[in-house]
Amino acid sequence: MCGIIGYCGHRPAVPVIVEGLKRLEYRGYDSAGVAFLQGKDLITVRAEGKLVNLETKLAAQNVYLATSGVGHTRWATHGLPIEKNAHPHCDASRSIALVHNGIIENYQDLKKELAAAGVRFASETDTEVLAQLVGHYYKEKGSLAEAISKALSRVEGAYAIVVVSRDNPGMLYAARKQSPLVMGVGVGENFLASDIPAFLPYTREVVFLDDGEMARIDAGSWQVLDVATLAPVKKEVQHISWDVSAAQKGGFKHFMLKEIFEQPRVIADCLAGRVQRGSERVALPELEAMDAPERLFIVACGTSYHAGLWGMYLMEQWAGIPTRVEIASELRYREPVLGPGDTVLAISQSGETADTLAGMHLAKARGARVIGLCNVVGSSVAREADVVVHTQAGPEISVASTKAMCSQLTLLTLMAMVFGQKKGVLPADVAAHCVPALEGLPALLDGILPALRERAKELCRVYSEARSFLFLGRGLCYPLALEGALKLKEISYIHAEGYAAGEMKHGPIALIDPKFPTFALAPHDGLYPKVKSNLQEVQARGGKIIALTQPGADLDVDHPWEIPAAWGPLSTFLMLPALQLFAYEMADYLGKDVDQPRNLAKSVTVE
Numbered sequence: 001m002c003g004i005i006g007y008c009g010h011r012p013a014v015p016v017i018v019e020g021l022k023r024l025e026y027r028g029y030d031s032a033g034v035a036f037l038q039g040k041d042l043i044t045v046r047a048e049g050k051l052v053n054l055e056t057k058l059a060a061q062n063v064y065l066a067t068s069g070v071g072h073t074r075w076a077t078h079g080l081p082i083e084k085n086a087h088p089h090c091d092a093s094r095s096i097a098l099v100h101n102g103i104i105e106n107y108q109d110l111k112k113e114l115a116a117a118g119v120r121f122a123s124e125t126d127t128e129v130l131a132q133l134v135g136h137y138y139k140e141k142g143s144l145a146e147a148i149s150k151a152l153s154r155v156e157g158a159y160a161i162v163v164v165s166r167d168n169p170g171m172l173y174a175a176r177k178q179s180p181l182v183m184g185v186g187v188g189e190n191f192l193a194s195d196i197p198a199f200l201p202y203t204r205e206v207v208f209l210d211d212g213e214m215a216r217i218d219a220g221s222w223q224v225l226d227v228a229t230l231a232p233v234k235k236e237v238q239h240i241s242w243d244v245s246a247a248q249k250g251g252f253k254h255f256m257l258k259e260i261f262e263q264p265r266v267i268a269d270c271l272a273g274r275v276q277r278g279s280e281r282v283a284l285p286e287l288e289a290m291d292a293p294e295r296l297f298i299v300a301c302g303t304s305y306h307a308g309l310w311g312m313y314l315m316e317q318w319a320g321i322p323t324r325v326e327i328a329s330e331l332r333y334r335e336p337v338l339g340p341g342d343t344v345l346a347i348s349q350s351g352e353t354a355d356t357l358a359g360m361h362l363a364k365a366r367g368a369r370v371i372g373l374c375n376v377v378g379s380s381v382a383r384e385a386d387v388v389v390h391t392q393a394g395p396e397i398s399v400a401s402t403k404a405m406c407s408q409l410t411l412l413t414l415m416a417m418v419f420g421q422k423k424g425v426l427p428a429d430v431a432a433h434c435v436p437a438l439e440g441l442p443a444l445l446d447g448i449l450p451a452l453r454e455r456a457k458e459l460c461r462v463y464s465e466a467r468s469f470l471f472l473g474r475g476l477c478y479p480l481a482l483e484g485a486l487k488l489k490e491i492s493y494i495h496a497e498g499y500a501a502g503e504m505k506h507g508p509i510a511l512i513d514p515k516f517p518t519f520a521l522a523p524h525d526g527l528y529p530k531v532k533s534n535l536q537e538v539q540a541r542g543g544k545i546i547a548l549t550q551p552g553a554d555l556d557v558d559h560p561w562e563i564p565a566a567w568g569p570l571s572t573f574l575m576l577p578a579l580q581l582f583a584y585e586m587a588d589y590l591g592k593d594v595d596q597p598r599n600l601a602k603s604v605t606v607e
Contacts, residue, residue, distance in 0.1 A: 002087070002101040003073040004181070005198040006162040006172045009189025009219045014063035017071035018055060020191075020198035023248065025051055025073050029395070030081030030378070034058070035088040035097035035164050036069030042094050042166040046086035067219065068170050070162045070192075072099035076377035077392050078107070079124030088164075089128040091135020092119055096144070096165045098131040101194050102158035102179040103392065105273035110154065130155065134163065148173055148214065149227055157272055162192050175214040175227050178268070183207040183215055183222060185237050190217040196240060197248045207235045254594045256398035256491070260580050261449055263406045264442035267573065269392045270410040271438060280431050282417045286389045287371075292419040293343035296323040297368070299331055299359040300347040303401040303486065304408060308347050309479040311412030314569065318430055319419035328355035332362055340367035345415075348372075349396065349404040351379020360384055373411060375404055389415070398595045400491050402580050405483065409572060413438070430568070437567035445573060448564060455561055456581035459546055460589050462559065463517055469496040470508060470518045470543075474531055476569050477521035484519060484579035491597045492587040501534040512543040519582070520557075523571050524550040546582075548575050 003024025007013045017034050032054040033046030045061065047053040051073060072087035079085035088097040104110075107126035110133055115121070119132050130151065138147035144165050152159070158178035165171070174181060174192045184191030184199035184206055191199035192215060196206060207224065209215055214227040224233045252258040275282055296315055298308035308325045315323040326336070328346075332355060338344070344363040348356045351374035360370050360381065372385030375393050382388045391407035417434060420426030463469075469488055473481035482498035489496045499508055501520070512518070518538050522531045532555060535545055545557040550565040563574050587594050 002075050002099075002194065003198070004070070004099050004101055004160060004162055004192070004194040005072075006068075006070045006099075006164070006174065006192035006217070007189070007199075008068040008170055008172055008217050009186065010067065011189065012064040013066045013069040014058060016202075017069055018051070018058065019201075020193065021051055021054075021071045021073045023197040023200070024193070024195055030074045030076045031083065031086035032071070032073045033086045033088055033099075034069055034071040035090075035099075036063070036066035037164070037166065037169050038062075038066060040166065042090065042097055042164070044088050044090060044097055046083050046088070048081060048083045048086065068164065068172060070097065070099050070164050070172065075395050077103055077390065078126045078377075080378040082378075085123045085125050087127055089123060089125065089131040091132050091138070093135060093139065095138060095167060096131065096135050096163055098127065098134060098161055098163050100127040100130060101160040102177075103269060103272045104130055104155055104159065105157035106155065130159070130161065138165075144168055144173055145214065145216065145225070145230055148175060149230055152177070152227055158269070160194055171216065171218045173214065173216050174209070176209050177211045181209045181215075183209060183217065185222060188219055190219065190222050192217060195248070195250070204240050205237050206240055207237055253588070254398065254584070256400055256402060256580075256584055256594050259396055259398055259403045260577055260584065262394075263403050263573075263577060264446040264449075266393045266403045266407050267410050267438070267445070268442045269394075270407050270414075272392075274414055275435055275438060280435055281421065282414050282435065284389060284414055284418050286387055287415070287418055290369075290387060292319060292422040293321050293369075295342050296321050297331075297336075297338060297342060297344045297363070298323060298325045298347065299328045299344055299356055299363070300325075301328050301353055301355050303405050303483060304347040304349060304353075304356070306479045306483040306486070307405050307408035307412065308345070309482070310409060310476055310572065311416065313476050314413060314416035315419065318416040318426055319423060320425045321419060326359065328353070328359040332358040336362075338363060338366050338368055342368040343371060344368050345371045345373060346381055346385060347374070347408055348379075348381050349375045349391075349393075349401055349408075351376040351381035353381075357381065357384070373408060375407065399597055399600050400487060400583075400594070402577075406573065406576060409576070410438075413569070433567050434570075437570050441566065441570060441573055444564065444566065445577070448574065449577060452563070452578050453581050453585070456578065456585040457589075459559055459561070459582060460586040463544075463546070464586065464589055466494060466515070466517050468511070468516055469494060470504075470511070470516065471496060471498040471521075472501040472504060472518060472531070472534060473498075473521035474501045474527040475525070476572055477523065477527075477575070480521055480572060480575055480579060481519075483576070484521075484583070487580055487583035488586060490600060491583055491594055492590055492592055493598075494586065501531050504534055504537070509537065509541070512538055512541040514542045514544065517544040517546065519579075520545055520547040521575060522547045522549050522553060522555060523575070524552040524565065525571075528553060548578055
């Protein structure tokens with residue numbers, strides 16, 4: 001998830017581009033860069049870190065003559081967030097510069113092919129490979145549109161790109177597939193961007209590009225083409241009425257809601273390059289040289305801890321690996337039996353969680369191997385782990401973590417499959433069904449999210465006066481019960497506790513009364529009869545119940561909430577957003593600050 005802006009018009013381009021990047025910085029802030037024409041030269045200026053570093057570099061140059069160019073603010077997925085990996089990237093002859101949002105799955109194969117043809121690479125990114133490929137075909141064909149078309153026909157994965165060319169002053173080309181790209185239509189100026197806020201002060205007239213389309217703009221005209229055939233495509237200009245704040249959130253009221261609705265895309269991005277279509281096998285290149293662990297310690301905090309607890313079930317059932325899940329702040333002050341031959345999996349969205357890092361240091365000091373699972377390339381977890389697997393969820397702005405957990409669960413599923421494959425113990429039904437089910441999950445989830453939200457709205461109004469909640473689940477639903485309780489308490493400030501349903505009789509049942517509601521996770525699986533029995537005990541004491549159920553369940557509760565079933569443990573990915581949306585709608589209904597709840601920070605970087 002990165003920010004892109006391109007401009008052609010009558011104003012000095014670079015200030016317009018930098019201003020647009022500021023409005024897109026929520027999409028990525030590892031590094032930033034611009035490309036523009038200065039006379040006959042294609043100039044690129046890039047900087048590591050926040051956008052202010054790029055502005056400092058630009059202040060030393062005369063940037064006011066260029067009337068077209070491109071800009072990019074990066075969230076790293078391939079290569080560390082350092083200057084050489086920042087966008088834009090050029091081809092070998094510096095005839096074109098390219099910015100890119102997305103993931104090129106087959107970039108390593110293309111890179112080997114280009115290297116064999118004598119191309120030398122200056123970065124570690126998949127984007128430079130695409131830039132070099134476009135430049136290669138541009139030299140061959142002499143037409144930039146044909147070169148882009150040919151290059152993209154070779155690419156596997158998702159992309160939104162904008163290209164500026166030394167030989168085509170005042171003109172930009174762009175294309176998209178599975179990554180957002182929108183065109184802004186002005187008077188004597190036109191824009192391209194990954195999101196509307198980039199150009200909102202200048203125009204509210206937009207053209208939404210669809211997958212497989214290419215755009216060409218200059219100051220006075222625009223055209224949309226089919227990227228494969230270069231045939232013209234008729235498009236309509238639409239007027240939008242969002243303000244800048246709403247546009248940054250994609251029209252959603254809060255970043256948290258936007259990020260919940262981004263989860264289908266997150267799952268697809270997590271699978272990109274890791275699942276071979278039509279194959280039952282999973283490939284995680286990061287773990288290719290590693291044997292399956294003999295014993296696994298999962299170390300994490302908060303939501304990441306809940307994800308790890310969920311992953312424990314799959315590691316044991318699918319890969320036969322004895323697995324323990326440790327709260328990082330507890331592990332670091334114990335004397336754990338941990339040493340050579342053990343593997344620690346440290347999970348952190350930010351990669352900077354202080355307690356998780358301390359747990360890693362303890363593990364490494366004792367000779368254990370450390371795998372990092374995090375979302376931020378170049379973070380402390382990524383740098384200090386022996387092996388790192390990136391979740392590729394993009395930046396998460398809301399303090400309450402949502403899509404980050406979704407990405408962690410997806411990668412834990414893939415890791416359990418990989419380790420099961422390595423050991424030759426992956427159950428046959430998992431090998432046969434998991435990959436197709438994962439591939440179908442984004443579309444299934446995308447289809448049900450609006451209905452989940454409407455049901456959450458209904459239920460939060462019924463239970464908005466509750467002062468406490470009990471969340472119950474068994475098996476894989478126990479970690480979800482913990483997470484549902486955490487989400488409700490951290491953004492609505494309603495006290496909530498998550499319990500394994502079988503533990504209810506060991507104390508919590510004493511709290512049940514008509515004013516103490518229960519939120520139960522009751523999928524129609526092998527543990528369903530047990531959960532049903534637990535809920536009957538709640539009802540016998542007058543407790544009100546919300547129950548997430550599936551077709552086939554016969555629960556008679558106050559508020560059943562039926563969701564579709566998915567294969568095996570993948571039903572988790574349909575239940576998780578229901579829990580998140582219930583917490584979100586409750587907090588919003590109660591007038592709480594959803595994105596920045598009191599007393600909380602996004603990353604806990606101190607003890």
